[in-house]
Amino acid sequence: MEKEFKSGFAAIIGLPNVGKSTLLNAIAGQKIAIVSDKSQTTRNKILAIFNDEGHQIVFTDTPGIHRPHNKLGEFMVKTAKDAAGDVDIVLFMVDAEKKVSDTERKIAEDMQKSGIDTILVINKADKVVKEEILPIIASYAGVCDFAAVVPISAKTGDGVEILLDEMKKLLPKGPKFYDEELVTDQQEKQIAEEIIREKILRFLDKEVPHGIAVQIEKMSELDNITKIYASIYCEKASHKGIIIGKNGEMLKKIGKCARVDIEEMLDKKVYLELWVKVKNDWRNSEKLIKNFGFDL
Structure with missing residues (x-):
């Protein structure tokens, strides 16, 4: 019996400069979202597509959620929130080297209210010892019931395959939205x-x-x-x-x-x-x- 195909859309959200674009590029296998050590570097939703034998995941990369200081900033925040509200899976990305902020707790609350399957992705896990990751997870206790918690290093690729495996479990049955040869919808x-x-x-x-x-x-x-x-x-x-x-x-x-x-x-x-x-x-x-x- 042929295995049923699963597909869906996923958004990567989080504070500015947490590593969202680096993760997107690691998944796509080529540079499609700009990577910088400065915050607010991603401005438009960018699609990247992951394919394997039985799955297709269409990713949207979003600007970091921050307080807007001008009309472009307002547009960036709106883009991030719109992308998160129209997907099957949300990857909520945090930095293992930083304390959990009130803004991040608010994002987690919003994800819980949305009912969208949300995975807590702890990036830069290679920069800290395992014991430092546990308090991050504990900070969200009672705030959001995450579908999974996955420590990764978007820069080295460690944990990315595990993350993709967790996402595959959450995908609904569906068609192949894009041709397998397509990596991004960007020209x-x-x-x-x-x-x-x-x-x-x-x-x-x-x-x-x-x-x-x-x-x-x-x-x-x-x-x-x-x-x-x-x-x-x-x-x-x-x-x-x-x-x-x-x-x-x-x-x-x-x-x-x-x-x-x-x-x-x-x-x-x-x-x-x-x-x-x-x-x-x-x-x-x-x-x-x-x-x-x-x-x-």
């Missing part, structure tokens, strides 16, 4: 934009990165080379100088590192040209947020 252009933004986040400090949007103006093929022309938008003229750097060195560094990752994604040579432009206070302009590809 190459979107992924390239995210890769460029990741490099900006890596090399620049404080508030400059979060006032950054990247837009590819043109992407074309010529003689087995992909030519990409992209604009980096910032909110202040002073930020433009920081991004360009002395004698253009910072912009060259961003471009060089982004090009390497984009070439790996496309599996071909890439010519990347970057411009830096100023759009004052764009994060508080609904029109500009939409222009940069965010659905409000």
